[in-house]
Amino acid sequence: MGFLDIDNTTKSYGAVEVLHKVDISVEEGEFLVLVGPSGCGKSTLLNMIAGLEEITSGEIRIKDQVMNGVHPSKRNIAMVFQSYALYPNMTVGQNITFGLEMHGVPKPEREKAMHEVAALLQIDKLLDRKPGALSGGQRQRVAMGRALVRNPDVFLFDEPLSNLDAKLRVDMRTEIKKLHQNLGTTIVYVTHDQIEALTLSTRIAVMNGGYVQQLGTPQEIYDKPANIFVATFMGSPAMNVIPAKVEIENGRPVACVALHDGTVTTLPFSQDNMAEWQGKDILLGVRPETITDEDAADRKSKNIAHLTNRVVVTEPAGSDTFVSMTLGNRDVIARMRSDAEVRPGADFTFAVNMEKAVAFDPATEKRIPA
Amino acid sequence: MSVASQDTAIRTGRVTRMLIYLVLLLFVLFYMLPLYVMLVNSVKPLNEITGGGMMNLPQVFTLEPWAKAWSSAQIGVEPTGLRPYFWNSISMVVPAVAISTVLGALNGYVLTKWRFKYDTILFGLMLFACFIPFQIVLIPMARMLGLMGMAGSVWGLVLVHVVYGIGFTTLYFRNYYAVFPTELVRAAQIDGAGFFQIFWRILLPSSGPIAVVSIIWQFTNIWNDFLFGASFAGPTSQPMTVALNNLVQSSTGVKEYNVHFAGAILAALPTLLVYIVAGRYFVRGLMSGSVKG
């Protein structure tokens, strides 16, 4: 039993099931991020935890209390909305204390709680203003203050940073993370931004098409994606997925990959069990940062493979240079240091860290476990 | 007015522009003509009108027709003037407008923020009710008012106007609340506010403009109604429009055109005032009754 249990929960609209048997158990103090493309069901799931949408089947429990059919205000949760949902006709102070007022908390206590939260979020000077007079970042803080003041069991965040500009988003991200570390609250956070998911969470549920594709720590999700969807959704630029054939060379399994001119090169696997796939096609998953020049190759790796291939385009991006080439008839991106001497149209020898490479079954698109 | 004043990219030549202004001016005269006729003839003695001077400014200025229309003209059998009927209209319009607007606001709130299966169909049923030819309900309504003991009373008319007005008021509030952020309602739900608290504390404070639209529309419609007034009002509850028609159509005695014109202006004055003061909202109401969304 966790702190927040989502137990075999489904959601249907009429005959259409939009969320299929979701099963997640969240421990106290955890920061769970639900991430996925729009329409994957992540917001629906969050709304079901909040009590804003009915649960079709299964159970949601908070502290072992079944929440099905319980009014949102009786679940001891708080929510920060994408639009912040600040009441336009009330001042910041009234916005923050509205929930306490509705729960019959006496005024002196409300005032005290409000000032504490305002101090914590550094919005004490804004308490008498109306939301219309605030900047995006300030509204964001007020929305968080409104959630914090209730001292709830679970915080729910619905894409809270998506309305902020890029710079502010990064600042607020750090701030939410600090808040979580200092207060140790339990958080469920919905986003479509995989970087937010990776940076904030203690655990991630990657969702697509109403299914949880993978549930795990950020590291697990990044290094051992359960399937091609997770592999390509998490990480930017996306993981390269290259069609390859498994052969045995010098007693070890290798991936045979076509270069730009059709000649085949081999990349030795680190996983011994890939030998079982001898003669079969697979999809090789290689993250861009594991394809580098020789000098930048990971020295701790015991399996660096080399391949020489024609460079198609180079895209300098300040700290890195992205280099694209054709491998297995696909565009493949390598992430190089900015000082790497790469010219478009010329051949270049790349170092591939095969220790980090993963393989997928092309039929099921699932990762072949090591 | 509510029409957005964005400039067109179209450019026109000098002569064309002159012609356009000329046409626009001609139509200004056309639209002003009846008002001019009513105004000038309501302040001149009758013989100036019958002598072919309808279009002339008054030679002798008199407020006598106004006084007569207001307090002593023969309406039906009583020489009461329009005054009692004016008050009939007021006491009918005020409650009818208030009740239909409150109901419309609540309906709009439910239909947008508490959606349920078939809610659009129910709304469609309410909306269609605005457009039916009211002849279809005249006979049963007369019976029903009789059964309810409200026949010939002001309250009967109030009921009638509420029933056939809520379609429009619901339409206004529904369209207005449809673009009101639902997240605010959800946030208030999580904060523990109930159905009526959310309405009262969150939606209503932002509903000023649409409430004005609804009130003005209902006021104009109900004030100007003739069919229901003529069908259901008793001698002591007739609204202004019915009384004006009686005054003008009465076939006894000399036709006092100047009194008729003064009476017509009196009947038009309240809605005209509303239009002049809050025309923007009036047009908005008109438009959302036709071009929705």
Add this chain to the structure above:
Amino acid sequence: MASNAHADFRSRLQVWLPKLVLSPSLAMVLVFVYGFIIFSVYLSFTDSRLLPSYGWVGWENYSKLWRLSHWEISLTNMGVFAVLYIGICSILGLGLAIFLDQKIRGEGFIRTIYLYPMALSFIVTGTAWKWFLDPGIGLENVMQSWGWTGFEFDWIKNRDFAIYTVVLAAVWQTSGFVMAMFLAGLRGIDNEMLKAAQMDGASNWNLYRRIIIPQLRPAFLSAFVILSHLAIKTFDLVIALTGGGPGRATELPATFMYSYTFTRNQMGIGAASAVIMLMTIAAIMIPYLYAELREKK
């Protein structure tokens, strides 16, 4: 619902409250609109005269109705009135809207004047036009007193022309509103597209004919629906302007229904005529409302 057992009373009340709040309005509409419609339809099949009575006569009222020359005149008048009223209002409304959309000085003032008739009661409008068009004291008399002694304008007293005076007054009352609808449509058209068309060398005439007016289709549709429903419902204006006369020259279905039901004590026939009016409006309004409400989803 998996387990409602945990739902407390307040939560359940909150679920029902919205429907509870909607129900009085809904009940009123169901009884006073749809119930009454059914009742009227029923009456149209009975021998009701002065008061509702419940002797079933089948289609008799309808066949009587269609044999009445009075009804035939009403329908013919309706046809003439509707075609002219809708046509003139649309053309005038569109023309004035286009003219007003040329960066006109004092546009707000002009708009206010074009639209004020919409705020008036048809009884007021009828009264004003009735006396203005009256040959005895109105336009004809004025012209003659100004020296044009041969001037004649007696349409309102002339059986063949009286219906056109109804059209005139009705157009005066609503054309400004139609203008506002078209103006809103014009203002909704993307200016960049017009600039692009101008760069393509389109003249103003072509700009309107080929690009702008075709895009006003929704406004045309709305105008048509609103005007046709107003036309069918026209009642007060005729009562105030001509009283249906001279003779029956300006009778419309709405006045026909009223006089058969309440002054001629032929309630069954009156109800039958009301049913026909309803059917006509329903044929126009239902598809329109259906389309409007569907788009919203």
